[in-house]
Amino acid sequence: MNSLNHLPGPKATPATKLNIPRRWWHLVLDTLLPARCLLCGLPSGATRLCDGCHRDLPFSGTQCRRCGLPLGTPEDSSCGRCIQNPPLFTRTVSPLQYLYPADHLVQVFKFNRQLAAGRILGHLLCETVVNQDIALPDTLIPVPLHPLRMARRGFNQAFELGNYVGKVVGVPLLATGLRRSRNTTAQSGLSRKQRRKNVRGAFYWTGRVTPGRHVALIDDVMTTGTTLTECARVIKKAGASRVDVWVPVRAVPPGHI
Numbered sequence: 001m002n003s004l005n006h007l008p009g010p011k012a013t014p015a016t017k018l019n020i021p022r023r024w025w026h027l028v029l030d031t032l033l034p035a036r037c038l039l040c041g042l043p044s045g046a047t048r049l050c051d052g053c054h055r056d057l058p059f060s061g062t063q064c065r066r067c068g069l070p071l072g073t074p075e076d077s078s079c080g081r082c083i084q085n086p087p088l089f090t091r092t093v094s095p096l097q098y099l100y101p102a103d104h105l106v107q108v109f110k111f112n113r114q115l116a117a118g119r120i121l122g123h124l125l126c127e128t129v130v131n132q133d134i135a136l137p138d139t140l141i142p143v144p145l146h147p148l149r150m151a152r153r154g155f156n157q158a159f160e161l162g163n164y165v166g167k168v169v170g171v172p173l174l175a176t177g178l179r180r181s182r183n184t185t186a187q188s189g190l191s192r193k194q195r196r197k198n199v200r201g202a203f204y205w206t207g208r209v210t211p212g213r214h215v216a217l218i219d220d221v222m223t224t225g226t227t228l229t230e231c232a233r234v235i236k237k238a239g240a241s242r243v244d245v246w247v248p249v250r251a252v253p254p255g256h257i
Ligand SMILES: [Zn+2]
Pocket: 037, 038, 039, 040, 041, 042, 049, 050, 051, 052, 053, 054
């Protein structure tokens, strides 16, 4: 299924000929044409995900409430590892596992800047928050990018997600306090220990603003959780008493039940 090719969109450039900026041309098309599913190209609602593709998503199922990993129990509770060694965050909300097509949505959102894919991920996160009656935090805080990476990528996917989700669920986004001081190497391919070392001291809190008592950190994917743990440590030090993690997608380590 390759989906993005089915999307309506100007491959040739009549917009250029008419000297209309490309994004305005997209806006015109979006207004005139019915919305289509980003994954299969069939007609869809405004979320750009049809019912069939929604049904087939790799939903997380029963999970550990703290770390979001799958549990072999009929109801969400805490896994043995979190009971023995509780993480710094209290609750992880993550509707999807990092499997196709959730991984595809993350990739095109992050690296191809397909904002419609980000909106689908944000929408699924909101759906879970509402359906599971998740306690709303005082603030949503996006995991920051280092300014150099921000300049290269042009946008922070965690900020975009937080902006969308915050508006839908009615929680303010606070994007000024948490900063990244080091441009860490990408976490993928590193062991858990290397990841911890890689992000240690990479974040700090700045300014007079306080994080709020109850915070939800927001990012696109949680893998081992080392980046989010480091962020939670900084946010707690800055005054928060509870930090949750809201991520649309959770990677499950190979060999996990
Ligand atoms: Zn579809």
